[in-house]
Each structure stands twice: as C-alpha cells, then as structure tokens.
Amino acid sequence: MMKSVSFTYALRSLFRHTRRTALSVLGIGIGCSMGILSASWMGGNTEMQIRAISESGGGHLKIVPTAWPETRQNTLRLQDPKEALQAARDLPDTRSVSVRASINAFLAFGNRSAGVEIMGVQPKEEKQCNRLLFRGEMQGRYLDSEDQGCVVIGQELSERLDVTLGDELYVTVAGKDEIRSAMLRIVGLLSVGSRDLESTFCHTTLQELERMTGYEDAGEISILLKDHKDIPKASAALRRSLKGENEVITWKEVNPGLAANVEGDTAFMRGMVSMIILIVSFGIASAQITAVLERKREFAVLTALGLKGRQLMSLILLEAFFVGLGGGLVASLLGGSAAHLLSTRGVDFSAMMGDEMGFADVLLDPHIYGAFGAWILLYAFGVSVLASLLASLYPAWLTTKINPTNALRTVQP
Numbered sequence: 001m002m003k004s005v006s007f008t009y010a011l012r013s014l015f016r017h018t019r020r021t022a023l024s025v026l027g028i029g030i031g032c033s034m035g036i037l038s039a040s041w042m043g044g045n046t047e048m049q050i051r052a053i054s055e056s057g058g059g060h061l062k063i064v065p066t067a068w069p070e071t072r073q074n075t076l077r078l079q080d081p082k083e084a085l086q087a088a089r090d091l092p093d094t095r096s097v098s099v100r101a102s103i104n105a106f107l108a109f110g111n112r113s114a115g116v117e118i119m120g121v122q123p124k125e126e127k128q129c130n131r132l133l134f135r136g137e138m139q140g141r142y143l144d145s146e147d148q149g150c151v152v153i154g155q156e157l158s159e160r161l162d163v164t165l166g167d168e169l170y171v172t173v174a175g176k177d178e179i180r181s182a183m184l185r186i187v188g189l190l191s192v193g194s195r196d197l198e199s200t201f202c203h204t205t206l207q208e209l210e211r212m213t214g215y216e217d218a219g220e221i222s223i224l225l226k227d228h229k230d231i232p233k234a235s236a237a238l239r240r241s242l243k244g245e246n247e248v249i250t251w252k253e254v255n256p257g258l259a260a261n262v263e264g265d266t267a268f269m270r271g272m273v274s275m276i277i278l279i280v281s282f283g284i285a286s287a288q289i290t291a292v293l294e295r296k297r298e299f300a301v302l303t304a305l306g307l308k309g310r311q312l313m314s315l316i317l318l319e320a321f322f323v324g325l326g327g328g329l330v331a332s333l334l335g336g337s338a339a340h341l342l343s344t345r346g347v348d349f350s351a352m353m354g355d356e357m358g359f360a361d362v363l364l365d366p367h368i369y370g371a372f373g374a375w376i377l378l379y380a381f382g383v384s385v386l387a388s389l390l391a392s393l394y395p396a397w398l399t400t401k402i403n404p405t406n407a408l409r410t411v412q413p
Helices: 001-016 018-058 083-090 122-128 133-137 156-161 197-199 206-213 228-241 258-293 296-304 309-345 375-399 403-410
Strands: 061-065 095-111 111-122 136-141 150-154 170-173 178-192 200-204 220-225 246-250
Touching: 018 133, 018 136, 018 220, 018 228, 018 258, 018 309, 018 375, 061 228, 083 095, 083 220, 083 228, 095 122, 095 156, 095 206, 111 197, 111 206, 122 133, 136 228, 150 156, 150 170, 150 197, 156 178, 156 197, 170 206, 178 206, 200 206, 200 296, 206 375, 228 246, 258 309, 258 375, 309 375
Parallel strands: 111 200, 150 178
Antiparallel strands: 061 220, 061 246, 095 111, 095 170, 095 220, 136 178, 150 200, 170 178
16 A cells, blocks of 8 residues: 555655656666667677678687787697598587688899788688678689699789789798799789778688698687677687697787777767766766655654655655656667668768778778667666666655754745
C-alpha cells in the first residue's frame, strides 16, 4: 500500500512542477545524447582503425617464429608451417588466412636504385585479405600462382626507379648462404593513394622468393577474423593447438604504435563522456537541492503524518527515477537519431587527408562511420537513470535532516 502511495505521490509531485521537471528531463537527455554520439564515434573510429591495420597486412592474429616479436628479423621462418597453417584454417569465424615471407632487397634499373622489403605471397589468398589490393588501382595485373620471375610494385617506387610495365628489375638480396641476385619483370603497378605505401610496396610469389633467397617455407601466417571482438577467444584457441616453435601475436603487437593511438583515442573519448555525464549530474543535483529546500514544509507535514526518513529518501529517489526514465527517452530519440545518421552517412575526411591516405604502413579509410545498435537504448536509459539517482542521493539525504517544527513555523510568502 505504501509503495503504491509513494508511486502516485512521486508522479503528482513531478507534474506539479512541470517546468522544472521538463528542464531536468531535457538536461539529462541532452547530456546523455552527447554521450551516445561520442560513444558511437568512439566505436566507429576504433573499428575503422583496427580494420585498417588488420587488412593492410597486420591481420587480427599472426603466427610468427618465437624470436620474431623481439628481433623483427624477416629472415626467420616458421617451424612446421603446415601444422601452423592447418591450425589457423581450423579456427571458427575466420575470414581469410594468408601465408607470407619477406626479405630486404636492393632494386636497380639502369643507374637508379632503391632499397625495399620484398614480400613473397600466395596471390589468391593475398587478394582476399590485403586492402591495398582490393581498394587500390592496378595498372597491368596482380600476380598469379604460376608466375615466375614476376613482381608488382607501387606507383611511387616505379617513378623513383623510372620504370614501367614490362621492365626488368635487377634484384640483389642477402640469401641464406650468400648474396644473390635475380631479374624480376614488372607485371603490375599499384596506386593506393599513399606515396609512403606505394614507395615500399613490392610483391612477388612465395615460391619466387624462396628461389631467390634460399630461405624455405613461410615467415608468417596472417589471420583475418570476421569480427575483431573474437580476437581473445581465437588467440587462446590457436595457442592451444600450436605445438611447434611458433608464437601467436595480435594486431596490437604487430603495430604497437597504432595500437597505442587507438587506446589513447578510446581513453580520451571515455573521459570526455564521463565529464559530460558528471556535469549533467551536478545540474540535476542542484535542481533537486532547490526542490527539497522549496518543499521543506511539505516534507515536514509528511514527517508529522508518520513518514520515516528512509521513506522520504525513497520518495525523492523515486522522483529521480522517473526523471531518469524521461531523460532516457529523450536521449534515445536525440542521441539515437544522431548515432544512426553517423552510422549511415559517416564523416568524410578525404578533403582533410588529401592525397595521403596511408599512415605507418596502414591504408586508412577516408570515411568514419559511427557504431549503432541496441546498446544505444541500454546506454540511454541506464546512464540517465543511474546519473539521476546518484545526483539525487544528497538532496534525498537532506530531507532526513529537516526539522518539522522549524519548517512548519516558517512563513511562506
């Protein structure tokens, strides 16, 4: 019975001061809307950066020789690569698996030369997982599995060497036992919108790299998952299945600089969202304190009628709960609409980025799309109600300190 009376009385009190209630609801709704939009941007930006890193050759997961994380030597090769490859392919929810190896090389054409890292790949698999290939523009063609003595290089590298399709490059590499050389014919020139990436792009087949260097087998196995959120589970499963002298690393260990950038952006956005909610909470607390002071006589009468201090606190918190629900509704409508717009239209940074779409061996997206989903409703109502309740704790406690006798003696204007 008491709960029913409190419920009715709380609603009556809110509608008795409609302007104050509406401002409180609108304030917390707008604050949470800003939080939703920031969270949507944070999720979309994080998703974009992880996707760019993993699809630019880093992979979500990599199987590498045990010593590679410390030395980063590209002459290291996997132990029992067939067993490692099978373990990678057996992972559930895998999008693609690619096998690679690389070596430092010296390219020359006439009196022009350039130092690069030649990457040996399996062409069919590489085309499925490397965004430089399925987003770039290819003059000529990419590699075929049967190619011998062929290479694909970046447009910037071709301009530096002053070569074009059909030209043959003189390649010098530090082989397994001695300095070796070979001639590679250019079959493709790749343009990706990044001069840095184009100046380092140099692909040949894995078999051709083995023939040139004498280093057999793969240097790494790169794994793309359907969802980056499955990385911890997939990494643990892969480590259990591997038996050789190999190690499983994530995209964060492959590119620690960009990983730190992602974590820094996420921490900044979370701090900003927390600051927004804190400011909104202070505003609600101020409004509630004012309301409590204005209703001292009312609370004094309720106390005289037998209400306990905890019951008065429950009454204030119940009112705050209703304000939080209203704020959650406003946040769902405003913040949800803004997040949906961000997720469908995105923000185009191509004009700001200009001709340079790459950063630290990663081909970035010119658009950032926000995250959107059912989490918005949980965020809107959860944060709104929680912030409203927390902000009302001190005003609710103040009601227990009201002296009924003094309050009833106060002359109201």
